[in-house]
Amino acid sequence: MSTRNTTSYAEFAQPVVRIKGLKKAFGDNVVLRDVNLEVDRGEVVCILGPSGSGKSTILRCINLLETPTSGEVWFEDTQVNAKGTDINKMREHIGMVFQQFNLFPHLTARGNVELALRQVQKKSKDEAKDIACEMLERVGLADRSEYYPSQLSGGQQQRVAIARALALAPHVMLFDEATSALDPELVRDVLDVMRNLAEGGMTMIVVTHEMSFAREAADRVIFMDEGVIVEEGTPTQIFDNPQHERTKDFLGHLA
Amino acid sequence: METILHVFFNLEVMKQALPIVAAAFPVSLIFGFGGFLLAIPGGLTLAFMKMARYRLLRWPATVYVDVVRGTPLALQILILYFGLPFLPIYNVIAAPLSGIDVLGINATVYLRGLLILSLNSSAYLCEIFRAGIQSIPRGQMEAARSLGLSLPRSMAFVILPQTVRRILPTMMSEFILLFKDTALLASVAVMEMTLASKIIAGRVFNQSSYVVAACFYLLLTIPLGRLVSYMENRLAESEGDAA
Ligand SMILES: Nc1ncnc2c1ncn2[C@@H]1O[C@H](COP(=O)(O)OP(=O)(O)O)[C@@H](O)[C@H]1O
Ligand SMILES: [Mg+2]
Numbered sequence: 020m021s022t023r024n025t026t027s028y029a030e031f032a033q034p035v036v037r038i039k040g041l042k043k044a045f046g047d048n049v050v051l052r053d054v055n056l057e058v059d060r061g062e063v064v065c066i067l068g069p070s071g072s073g074k075s076t077i078l079r080c081i082n083l084l085e086t087p088t089s090g091e092v093w094f095e096d097t098q099v100n101a102k103g104t105d106i107n108k109m110r111e112h113i114g115m116v117f118q119q120f121n122l123f124p125h126l127t128a129r130g131n132v133e134l135a136l137r138q139v140q141k142k143s144k145d146e147a148k149d150i151a152c153e154m155l156e157r158v159g160l161a162d163r164s165e166y167y168p169s170q171l172s173g174g175q176q177q178r179v180a181i182a183r184a185l186a187l188a189p190h191v192m193l194f195d196e197a198t199s200a201l202d203p204e205l206v207r208d209v210l211d212v213m214r215n216l217a218e219g220g221m222t223m224i225v226v227t228h229e230m231s232f233a234r235e236a237a238d239r240v241i242f243m244d245e246g247v248i249v250e251e252g253t254p255t256q257i258f259d260n261p262q263h264e265r266t267k268d269f270l271g272h273l274a
Numbered sequence: 275m276e277t278i279l280h281v282f283f284n285l286e287v288m289k290q291a292l293p294i295v296a297a298a299f300p301v302s303l304i305f306g307f308g309g310f311l312l313a314i315p316g317g318l319t320l321a322f323m324k325m326a327r328y329r330l331l332r333w334p335a336t337v338y339v340d341v342v343r344g345t346p347l348a349l350q351i352l353i354l355y356f357g358l359p360f361l362p363i364y365n366v367i368a369a370p371l372s373g374i375d376v377l378g379i380n381a382t383v384y385l386r387g388l389l390i391l392s393l394n395s396s397a398y399l400c401e402i403f404r405a406g407i408q409s410i411p412r413g414q415m416e417a418a419r420s421l422g423l424s425l426p427r428s429m430a431f432v433i434l435p436q437t438v439r440r441i442l443p444t445m446m447s448e449f450i451l452l453f454k455d456t457a458l459l460a461s462v463a464v465m466e467m468t469l470a471s472k473i474i475a476g477r478v479f480n481q482s483s484y485v486v487a488a489c490f491y492l493l494l495t496i497p498l499g500r501l502v503s504y505m506e507n508r509l510a511e512s513e514g515d516a517a
Contacts, residue, residue: 084416111422121417125435135421138431169512180417187421 033095034059035191035222036081041090043076043246050076051246054090058191063223065233067257068243069269074226077243078193081224082113095190111139114184114192118199120176122168128155128179129164132186140187154182158212174205178212191222198229230270234258242266284482291474291483298470299490301377304384305466306453306494309391313452316392317399324404335400342397348458354390355462364389379465387459395452402448406441407433443505450495450502457491467491 034057043051051073058064066074079085080092083099083106092099094109123131132151136142142150155164158178168176177197184192194213198206210232217223217236227233233240233254240257242250242265250257250266261267323335342350358364364385371381410433418428460469471487 082420084420107419107422107424109422110420113420115417115420117413117417119411119413121411121413123414123417123432123436125439134418134431135423138427139422183421 034093035062035095036224037091037093038077038081039091039093041077041080041092042088043073043080043085044088049246051080054246054248056241056248058222058224060190060222061220062238063217063221063225063236064239064241065237065254066224066226066241066243067228067230067233067269068249072243073246074243075195078115078195078224078226081191081193082110082115084115107139111135111187112190114187114189116177116180116184116192116194116197118196120168120173120180120200122176122180122183124168127165127167128160128171128182131168131179132183135183136186150186151182154186155179157185158182159208172205173201174208177201177209181209181212181216185216191224192216194223194225194227196226196228198227230258242269244269281481282485284480287474287478287480287482288486290478291471291486294474295467295470295483295486295490297377298465298467301379301464302453302456302466302490303494304376305387305391305456305459305464306449308384308388309395309456310449310452312388312392313395313399316396317403320396320400321403321407324400325407339397339400342394343401347394347455348461350394351390351458351462354393355386358386358389383464387456387464391452391456391459394455395448398448398451399445402441402444403437406437406444409440410436440509443502443509446498446502446505450498453494454491 036056036058038054038056041051041054041056042049054073054077056064056077066077068074076085080087081094081099083092087100090100094113097104097109099106099109122128123134126134129148129151132154133147136147136150137144152161152164155161158181160175160178160182163171163175163179166175168179171179181192181197197213198209201209206229210229213223213225213232214236225233225237235254237254239251240254241248242257242261242263244265250261250263257266258270261270320335320339323331324339326332359368368382368385371385374381376384414432414436415428418432419425423431456466457468459466460472463469467487467490471483474483475481
């Protein structure tokens with residue numbers, strides 16, 4: 020892979036994530052059928068759709084938490100689901116944030132952020148600590164760095180999880196319903212962090228039910244149903260002028 | 275009543291037995307602790323084999339655990355104590371030890387006893403480890419892997435530390451069981467506490483030495499048992515917090 024401190028034209032031109040003819044089945048249950056998606060550098064793509072439509076599965080195929088049944092998933096110039104791909108190297112550059120936070124309960128907030136810096140990127144203790152503190156500050160939790168996850172609110176835990184992913188300087192961030200498990204009053208802090216990231220130019224693929232977030236922050240909105248992309252376009256196109264019945268139904272139900 | 279007191283609580287006999295049983299106490303401790311420590315890597319290996327993707331790894335581990343847990347330790351001791359010396363590998367390890375005595379017992383006796391106890395205990399620890407590892411929510415492994423940690427590193431830094439915390443009480447209970455089971459080595463003439471007390475009993479036609487031995491077992495098992503309860507309670511509380 021090329022070094023990251025010089026950004027060549029080719030890297031700008033190339034999508035960060037490219038999905039071609041992706042199909043995923045669990046046994047007989049076909050969850051994704053022929054999904055095609057390209058996400059450019061700096062783009063924020065929001066994925067909407069009813070529960071069970073395959074949104075999480077798309078994200079999980081991008082970092083190979085699920086193995087695609089067929090089709091191609093590319094991250095920059097590497098095919099993720101090809102034999103011989105160093106998937107750990109790949110995942111280092113693909114940040115993921117889960118609905119259930121999945122913080123490591125035996126480590127402090129700082130310990131959570133430091134782990135991969137130390138064990139994957141082989142940073143020194145001091146360097147890892149500096150980065151961890153910087154990241155926690157960025158998500159507004161500088162004063163909680165020595166707290167354990169059980170001592171933090173859900174919103175704080177999710178922000179630690181975001182800091183943990185950001186610490187590795189990912190080229191793309193995947194959010195899987197990052198605010199769905201949170202009490203309503205805690206959702207805002209997490210969305211603020213995500214909005215800041217989007218404004219800062221982070222490439223993001225965001226599965227969400229937060230329509231206001233999608234409307235404001237997304238460059239492109241994708242509506243999925245039953246394992247296919249039904250419709251995609253700018254937030255204005257999707258929210259104000261949906262073309263398909265299923266999209267209208269879905270948005271209508273939410274209104 | 276008089277006779278029971280006389281047969282089991284004869285102070286004269288107890289006084290006579292005390293130093294002899296006390297001298298055998300470290301022998302029982304060596305077999306208990308040593309066997310348990312050796313069983314930990316064995317149990318962990320078996321646990322990973324049982325969770326492996328490949329049948330070729332799973333199958334031998336499953337058979338091993340079933341056989342060991344499905345037969346009496348007393349029988350395993352009889353078979354292996356006399357069977358191990360037929361194994362070439364055993365003799366390679368045992369040869370340099372044959373000249374050494376510890377606490378009046380030949381080092382090869384320790385080797386055999388420790389091997390047998392750890393082979394037995396590793397089967398039980400295997401199931402404890404496996405259940406423990408599988409009780410950690412799937413999201414933990416997924417989060418670790420999504421950060422780019424390899425499978426072994428995810429195990430070492432994320433899954434196992436959480437597992438150890440959860441299974442420590444169960445592991446200690448298993449240790450208590452193993453420590454008591456060292457008494458079964460008496461059947462192959464290993465001079466641990468039970469055999470030591472039996473020899474005294476035979477010599478003086480009185481069973482009071484057994485009570486002395488019982489006290490020595492309790493010396494370790496009661497405090498440890500308390501500790502297990504304490505840790506279980508604390509664990510239940512902290513898990514309650516997390517939920
Ligand atoms: N590991 C799995 N094994 C079997 N079926 C699964 C698995 N993960 C997801 N599914 C199924 O795939 C479908 C899509 O799931 P998912 O991608 O989680 O949907 P969404 O995130 O849109 O709610 C669901 O029907 C779900 O039951
Ligand atoms: Mg989902």
